[in-house]
Amino acid sequence: MSVDTATVRHIAKLARIAMSDADIDALVPELNNILGWVEQLAAVDTEGVEPLTAVIDQKLRLRDDIIDDGNIRDEVLANAPDAQHGFFAVPKVIE
């Protein structure tokens, strides 16, 4: 598997990362190196091996249905570039 400039431009757009053509040209071989390295793993025979979901043997813990959080509006809004009347305020987005 490898990527070309069009793919890199596309994934940069999806990730909302602004990149110049020069950046993208530089990134294509870099990403292809990484993909090639990951692809080496395919050489290992994994027939009959269960996929590993975690390196420690642990089950997913569930929480009880209890309200023990929230009511921290000021903390939640503290880092917002703009907040008005208790809302986050963002440049108008309408589809």
Next chain:
Amino acid sequence: MVNDYRIQGDTGEWEVVIGLEVHAQVVSNAKLFSGAATAFGAEPNTQVSLVDAAMPGMLPVPNRECIRQAVRTGMAIDAKINRWSRFDRKNYFYADLPQGYQISQLYHPLVGEGAVTVLLDEKDEGSARTIGVERIHVEQDAGKLMHDQHPTMSYVDLNRSGVALMEIVSRPDMRSPGEAGAYLRKLRAILRYVGSCDGNMEEGSMRADVNVSVRRVGGPGEKEAELGTRTETKNVNSVRFVMAVIEHEARRQVELIEEGGAVAQETRLFDPDKGVTRTLRSKEDAHDYRYFPDPDLLPLELEDEFLAACRASLPELPDAKRKRYEGLGITAYNAAVLTADVESANYFDNLLDGLQRPEFAPDAANWVISELFGMLNRTGRDISKSPISVRQAAELLSLIADGTISKTIAKQVSELMLDENSGHFGDDPTRIVETRGLKQTSDTGQIDARIDEILAANTDKVAQYKAGKEALFGFFVGQTMKAMAGKANPAVLNERLRAKLAA
């Protein structure tokens, strides 16, 4: 067949193929992955934890109750429950999604295939249709955007961000707006019986994405590849609107194809004021969600004990209840009406318990539907706020059952109980019957006297009756009953009248 919905085009007949994705908000105190509250209508951003606001380093921990409710819902539609499921990230950027991804379940949903049976005509078991459900998965809701509060800014409220949703995905099994409406109503009823979603479409606790395509009647088979290109109309929030979307989309697509165009696979939005749909997102910027398993969450594995407890907690569901009611001699239509919503079904069940006369169930059903529901409708009340409590209804029906009052008088009594200005609003029926002297009488002396008066005043009709015009019997019953202000025991009255006319 009830079901032949056809669009008449210029070049022939078309049929419509419909699939629904229903988003149902799970009833829970806290959110799917955090301990913040879910209640509707709170001050903005007060029900937000640092997890919901996606602050760096926060880790999601699933709420057991949300999982339990989704599993119970799956069991209620006879679906396969997956003991091993997993959460995936659906990546996209939008101002109402602070994480930059929604935690959902694409590859391994919690609930697999099930089915919902709907009746297109409530009086006709033959109109039953089974709509397949492909899957139910659990996912996070997004926050809420407000665009009309500021000229250049949008306001974001994250109270809804992270609330648990079930996405219930049907197969493309529906073929008319009526079928889609029946499916949605039935699904809503089941969710409300189970208690996993309140089904409140106005508050957005239940909303549907409507997938519509058209094809020529007698087209190829039912496989997905053999269906036409579909459009998806997002976030439709009433049964009526869902039906309107289907009608409009089907006509629009037929016209488009017949004019030589092609349907674009796209996301559309419904405009309820104009009754039309319009393009929301075209294919060029179609979302590429790059789903992958969420590394913050281990797979969800369910134990036998948990599943058994889910199953044991299921209530009697609408179809089973309807059959039980029909078994008591209640008509199919009445049974369908009573079981359509969990609140009326509970009212009726409690009424039967209070009445302790199963043989009187069909009469009780008639009274609830024609008298109680009729009056609640007229006064704009909900069954949960009925001025006639279950205990009072049982008392009133017992008074009819044991012959203390007639059905006509019972109607008067219910009207008094429901009328805020009657002086008897909310009174017990026994009290009303006593204070107003409404008890039915079997006193033959009194009844005989009234009959004699009526017969004497209508000698011409008596002659006609004796000459063979037997339909006049009803006239004499009516007149006598009127003279007795409705209080004569009808059986006694009939018997005495017959005897006197035969004399």
